[in-house]
Amino acid sequence: MRVIDSHLHLWDPAVLEYEWLEGPLDWRFAAEEILEEQLAGVDEEAAIFVQADPVEGRSLDEVRWVDSIALETGVVAIVAGARLDRGAETDAQLAALAEHERVIGVRHLLQSERDGLARTEAFRRGARMLARRGWTFDACVRAQQIPDVTALAASVPDLPIVLDHLGKPSVGTASAPSAPDAGWVDDLRELAAQPQVHCKLSGLPAESGGVWTDAQLTPFLDVALDAFGAERLMWGSDWPVSSIDFGRLEDGAYVIGARQRWFRTVADWAASRGVDADALFWSNALAFYGIR
Template sequence: MRVLDSHLHLWDPSRLDYAWLRGPLATRFGAAELAAAHARTDGDITAGDSGHAAAVFVQADCAEEQFLDEVRWVAENAEQTGVIGIVAGARLDRGAETADYLASLAELPLVVGVRHLLQGEPDGTATSETFLTGAETLAARGWTFDACIREQQLPDVDVLATSVPTLRIVLDHLGKPAVGTAAAPLAPSADWIRGIRAVAAHGQVSIKLSGLPGEAGGSWTAAQLIPFLDVAAEAVGPYHLLWGSDWPVSAIGADGYRPADRDRWLQTVADWAVARGHDVDAILWGNAARIYRVG
């Protein structure tokens, strides 16, 4: 079974600055650490086979002035990490500065999209005039936009998709719904379901099956998270779903870094897709390859 991880993070605090890193995440997660995580794979998932595994790197929120340096560093390590596409950090609300930055980004290898991290921005950021202008400039380049938001910001993504219909949007982490924990699971909320359905109604929107283990603080069960996968599949259809590991963020639990959790999440999504009769190869490889235009 081939696997294209649509949401891989890599970082090295000795090379770049990451103000948000804390606890077990505040160390290097690079080629060697990723190889060790892959080596744990067993069962039906052959993620350790370089001929059947690849990844799209998603910006890891380094200091803004280092966004281009992050792309260069990841590209330098692409062969060792299996990265075949890069979603770079960007600010889309800087007017002419945004256009100049995207032009500079276009000169670097492997870039397929950008992410302006919205989860920490005020609600309405993605619907501002300056942001929409930047989104139009991004769409003109044919790149994707990864929307990493909180659940209450789903209406902003709806407006963004309406305002810039040529922009291909990938919703990270299913919009970060509240999922609870294994001991105290939460069902999908009515507001989240409504928001997902509204966003999914736009043909250019896809949903990344990623991040839910992280939203559960590393304490999760398949039974707890599968209802969220079902809602996403019903809303957008199986050919706009992408599996992503959110490694290493979603491999952190109360007891620290747990490398096996990457493939536990992979197996959970694969088993769910088989049980529901979905196209497993599309969800684990083909959709991401098509949407990010990486082969």
């Protein structure tokens, strides 16, 4: 079985500053750490690095650092950080990122922005610049922002967009699970009506606080499958963010093997639904990101 992790993070606070890191996440997660979390029962494994939101102005340095450890970590492509709403400054940032061959897309982290930013002309201009370069856009939003992504996709139809973490729906907890919210379901279906939009099966463990049951999360995978079809889904670990159990200790604890467990959860679900595992875990992500 071949697996490409479509959503892997790496960072080292000794190399770059990350204002959002705290508790068990405020540690190094780099080459040595990911090598200890390689997936069992996999013949070939690779990864797409997704920007980890260092302090502003250091996105290019982040790309340089990831490039320097790419061979050790199995990273074959980079989704770099960039602000898309700053006109000429955006153009210059994209030009600098283009000097690095592994960069194939951008993520402007929308989950921490005001609702509606992706609908502004400034943001759409930046999105069109991505499309002209043949790059992709990772949309990391909270559930109420999914319609903003739908509007962006409609206004820039030649930009390939992938929704990170299924739009971060409310999944409840292992002991008190939540059923898929009807509003989220409707919004996901409307987004999926835009043919260039894909969806990552990632991040749900983090939304559950790092502890989950398969029965709790598979209904959300079913909604994504119904909306996007198997050909527009890809698996991502969201490592190490989704490997933190926030029920342990005061600030949470890193759980060895959580990445493997999420892989197994999605693999078992895919087998039970007749989803082509090679497409879900390999070829869909390669095709979306244009990796050859």
